[in-house]
Amino acid sequence: MKDDKVVWRWWWGWNTEKVENWLEEMEQKGWNLVKVDFAQIRFSFKKGESRKMSYCFDYPAYVKDNYFEIFKEDGWESMDNKMGPWFIWSKSYENERPSIYTDTKSLIEKNNRQIRTVIFGVFVTLFLLSLVLLGNFDSTKLISALLILSIVFYGYIIVQLRQNNKKLKQNAIKC
Amino acid sequence: MDTEKLQKKYLPLTEAAYYVLISLNKPRHGYRIMLYVKEITNGRINIGAGTMYGNLSRMEKEGLINTVAEEDRKKIYEISEKGKIILKLELARLEELLSHGKSEMGDLK
Structure with missing residues (x-):
């Protein structure tokens, strides 16, 4: 069985929930996301443990250093380079799925x-x-x-x- | 800016905006605010990192809060005079809501 998988997947900015859910399902099946590139539509996975992860795609305003600080302190990890304009954040959880947006x-x-x-x-x-x-x-x-x-x-x-x-x-x- | 314009532009505040503003009566940085709000509301209000960053950058742009220091890439903010005026208006609005609710529904158990 192959241990790596690369999937091209287009997603739209008004419905990031769909691609987020897909990534979370992949994680549950044990496909851990390791890289996102090519304008954030090429997703590389590695076979590993099943994980309960929350993925959130953010489109923030002007990004400064404190943007990354707030997320890091709250336990989020950034999947991609720090170029933007989209940022993919992930966080593992146990009970309630955390989200970067709460209203x-x-x-x-x-x-x-x-x-x-x-x-x-x-x-x-x-x-x-x-x-x-x-x-x-x-x-x-x-x-x-x-x-x-x-x-x-x-x-x-x-x-x-x-x-x-x-x-x-x-x-x-x-x- | 006169009172009416401020009311129209900012009120009612979202819960997140309200708690960010009152937390900044003392200088704090983003994550500190998140922890503080969680603590004083006994975990009822959890402000997400994206919601927090969005609120802080918008409030700073609009002059409701100011950066007072920067430490280890963290920005420490404090409420501004304009922010205080808005908070005062919001508190008056909330007090009105509360007194109406209590006088109309006083018998509600």
């Missing part, structure tokens, strides 16, 4: 930070598009088509994030 507002803000980044991306793409259209190169049509396609992609992400926020708000009687 709805924090989850909504995590989505809002992503929305701001994507909107910035839309503006950058529009700027590039105007350059390409003004420049009139040989491949203008192809490049502008690709840029327009990426704007559509960004739009899709924004819609999904906003819908997720709406759901979070509806479920919250408490603030």
Whole structure:
């Protein structure tokens, strides 16, 4: 039996719960996560002991040293390099699954930070598009088509994030 | 900024924000605040690391708290004058809630 496993897995920022749950199931089956790379979609596992682990994907605001300090002191381990913008944290537990976010507002803000980044991306793409259209190169049509396609992609992400926020708000009687 | 604007912008505080602010009446760093809140609420409120970092960075940006020192890559914060004004408004709001609840539901056992 092989002791290593590499899995490519795409995930979306509005539904990190899905990939977190998957990692936790892998850990329970004894596949311990050892590395995450390639823009955080390639997951490398090693066969070991079954572990009860909590995984949390964070998209924080400006990251400074004290970001890592707070997590480390609270017993979280960082899976990846310290580049961001996404950070994968893990912590082993026994009874109640710990989470890095403990209220709805924090989850909504995590989505809002992503929305701001994507909107910035839309503006950058529009700027590039105007350059390409003004420049009139040989491949203008192809490049502008690709840029327009990426704007559509960004739009899709924004819609999904906003819908997720709406759901979070509806479920919250408490603030 | 006048009172009404502050109320509109910040109130009601989340439980986490409320406890972070009152904990910073004394200088503390992020993890200390988490422990302190857990202790005074007998474990009822556990503020997660992400929620804590989010609250601290936003409150510092908005001037509700200040960094008073940095030790071993930890930032030590304290409540600012603006933070105190907001906390005062929130305490008045909570007192109103409590007195209404008690006068309407005084017979609730």
